Amino acid sequence: MSDTLLISTRKGLFTVSRKAERWAITAVDFLGDNVSIALADPRDGYRYAALDHGHFGVKLHRSIKDGWEEIAAPAYPPKPDGYEEKDLWGRPLDWSTARIWALEAGGPDEPGTIWCGTLPGGLFRSTDHGTSWEMIRTLWDHPKRKEWMGGGADLPGIHSICVDPRNSKRVWVAVSTGGIWFTQDAGASWVQRGEGMRAEYVAPELTNDPVAQDVHRLVQCPAAPHRMWVQHHNGIFVSSDEGKTFAEITGVEPSVFGFPVVVHPREPDTAWFVPEIKDEKRIPRGGKLVVTRTRDRGKSFDVLTRGLPQSHAYDIVYRHALALDAAGNRLAFGSTTGGLWVSEDQGDSWACVTHTLPPVYAVQFA
Amino acid sequence: MAKVVFTANIQRYVPCPEVEVAGHTVRDVLETVFADNPRARGYVLDDQSALRKHVTVFVDGTMIRDRARLSDAVCTTSTVYVFQALSGG
Numbered sequence: 371m372s373d374t375l376l377i378s379t380r381k382g383l384f385t386v387s388r389k390a391e392r393w394a395i396t397a398v399d400f401l402g403d404n405v406s407i408a409l410a411d412p413r414d415g416y417r418y419a420a421l422d423h424g425h426f427g428v429k430l431h432r433s434i435k436d437g438w439e440e441i442a443a444p445a446y447p448p449k450p451d452g453y454e455e456k457d458l459w460g461r462p463l464d465w466s467t468a469r470i471w472a473l474e475a476g477g478p479d480e481p482g483t484i485w486c487g488t489l490p491g492g493l494f495r496s497t498d499h500g501t502s503w504e505m506i507r508t509l510w511d512h513p514k515r516k517e518w519m520g521g522g523a524d525l526p527g528i529h530s531i532c533v534d535p536r537n538s539k540r541v542w543v544a545v546s547t548g549g550i551w552f553t554q555d556a557g558a559s560w561v562q563r564g565e566g567m568r569a570e571y572v573a574p575e576l577t578n579d580p581v582a583q584d585v586h587r588l589v590q591c592p593a594a595p596h597r598m599w600v601q602h603h604n605g606i607f608v609s610s611d612e613g614k615t616f617a618e619i620t621g622v623e624p625s626v627f628g629f630p631v632v633v634h635p636r637e638p639d640t641a642w643f644v645p646e647i648k649d650e651k652r653i654p655r656g657g658k659l660v661v662t663r664t665r666d667r668g669k670s671f672d673v674l675t676r677g678l679p680q681s682h683a684y685d686i687v688y689r690h691a692l693a694l695d696a697a698g699n700r701l702a703f704g705s706t707t708g709g710l711w712v713s714e715d716q717g718d719s720w721a722c723v724t725h726t727l728p729p730v731y732a733v734q735f736a
Numbered sequence: 737m738a739k740v741v742f743t744a745n746i747q748r749y750v751p752c753p754e755v756e757v758a759g760h761t762v763r764d765v766l767e768t769v770f771a772d773n774p775r776a777r778g779y780v781l782d783d784q785s786a787l788r789k790h791v792t793v794f795v796d797g798t799m800i801r802d803r804a805r806l807s808d809a810v811c812t813t814s815t816v817y818v819f820q821a822l823s824g825g
Contacts, residue, residue: 424822425790426779427748440775446783466783 372695372735376417376704377710378405381728383419385736386702386710393712399438399589400431407690410736411471413481416499417736420470428467428488432500443467443496444486444503458519463490463626469523474531477538485541487528489519495542495557506557511545514562518548521584521603529689530588534595540599542613544588549580550600550613570604586629587689588613589641593598597638601631601689606643608668619668626654630692630703639667641715642694644687644703652686659683661692661703661717677720678711685709690732704730738765738814741774745820750775752818763806765816777785780818792821 373388383405385397398635406428407429409418417433420443430443435693443491446465455513468489476483476495487505488697493506502514509515517528522620526548526732550564564580568616576582584603591597600607600616607627619626627648635641643662646654654660658681661674680687685705692703711720738759742752752773759765770777782788787803794800794817800808810816 423749423779426746426787427782427788429749429778443778445778449784464782464784577789 371697371701374410374645374736375693375712375730375732376408376410376736377704377727377730378408378734379691379704379728379730379733380426383408384727386723392526395724396442397487405731406470407473408734409484410734411475411477411484412654412696413478416500418484421474422469425702428470430470430489430500441452441500442502444470444488444492444505446492447505447507455516457524461526465490467492468525468697469527471527471529472531472543473630474533475536477533478624480538485533487543488529489533490525490550491515491527492547493528493531493557508557509551509554509560512560515548517581519676523548530585532588532590532598534590542590543589544600545583547584547603548587549583550585550588552613555721563613564600564616565614566618567600567602567607568611568618582718587631589631589633591633591635591638593636594638595632599631599633599641601628601643603627604648605623606668615657619664620622621639622662622668622671623673624658624662626661629686629689630687631693632694634694634698635696636698637665638699640665641668642692642701644692646686650701653684657682657684659685659705659709661701661713661720663717672717674713674717674720676718677713677722679709688731690734691730693733693735695735700735701734704733706730737740737812738816740765740769740812740818743817743819746776746818747781750779752776758812761808761810762795762800762802762808762816765810766793766806766818776806790821790823792819793817794819 375386377384382401383399387396404422406420419431421429431438434439436549449465457463472487474485482499484496494503496503528542532542540554551565562580567583569582572582586601598609598613605618609616625645659678662671664671685707704710706729709725710723713720737756795810
């Protein structure tokens with residue numbers, strides 16, 4: 371079980387550790403800076419933190435043991451002379467990293483390989499622990515990429531990257547908004563996945579178009595990689611064939627809207643969500659902050675409330691801000707209003723670590 | 737030699753001391769600075785080597801207009817200020 375959490379926030383990277391059965395903040399790095407996401411690589415202990423300095427752009431830092439060092443941030447290639455690409459509003463689309471939104475370790479057979487998803491939609495790979503980055507041009511140059519749209523931000527972005535634990539060349543990425551994309555040759559070619567998902571926010575002719583799907587988060591069960599779970603803009607979807615097709619889970623109380631999902635590392639039918647009222651409000655229903663858990667592939671859900679605020683709670687939990695440890699027992703999530711909760715019994719009960727953090731973007735067990 | 741002065745706000749990320757460099761355009765001047773201080777480049781310029789959206793450059797009190805090519809003229813007595821723009825909050 372992991373005793374350490376990395377919390378990426380609007381104002382710094384917080385390390386939270388478990389000592390004497392209590393969780394507490396034990397380190398603060400980059401205080402005052404916007405940390406969009408962090409990665410603790412389970413293969414080698416390296417840590418990575420993505421910063422967005424606003425005025426001065428997106429930066430990436432790496433820590434081995436002796437503190438942090440700035441390393442190369444993924445950079446977009448030069449736009450060809452005369453080439454024009456416009457966003458949805460007709461403005462020139464900048465080929466420039468606007469945000470690092472996903473950092474994932476490569477497979478166990480490729481030490482030092484890191485995948486990175488960004489806004490406005492570029493996917494990058496490093497094979498040297500982030501010292502240098504290569505843009506995956508096959509995805510960026512795919513004609514369908516220009517159909518990607520913003521979802522939550524003005525620009526589209528890659529937020530989920532799943533590396534097949536059986537074969538590191540097989541990788542799935544999910545885009546908000548642009549559906550799910552799959553490569554089986556380490557990025558040499560890509561195909562769209564995600565038949566069966568349904569979008570409520572487009573014209574009826576496009577409802578089932580895989581590229582129109584606003585996947586909020588895609589996760590894969592490590593022990594049963596055929597099983598993938600999606601928290602989508604308008605529902606929860608589950609796949610039993612590696613994301614080729616999805617079935618919608620309906621009738622989930624209090625809501626099927628949310629951002630994060632995590633799946634148990636060995637039990638593919640067990641997954642957790644943090645629901646909220648959808649577009650029109652985006653707050654927990656009734657001011658009650660709850661986590662939902664299914665153990666039977668979405669046939670039924672437990673609504674988990676013990677230890678969570680059940681009155682006037684307006685916490686939103688972003689897509690990377692719910693985490694499950696590798697053992698599958700400890701959960702943690704952080705909220706937009708600075709709350710951090712930990713469960714050591716698969717969500718049956720929760721303890722509040724603090725409610726005064728900056729807005730939380732991402733939570734990860736290290 | 738033109739004098740180049742960087743905002744104090746950038747200093748906590750990457751030291752950018754005041755320097756004097758030769759050059760006829762803002763591009764000339766800044767690229768000379770970045771040749772000696774390569775880490776500063778990505779803080780001022782974006783992936784396409786244009787001025788970052790929320791960075792501004794003034795030459796002798798006038799905000800530059802060519803943010804993509806940085807072709808605004810600089811003379812030997814110029815002072816070039818690199819600031820963070822208010823637009824970035």
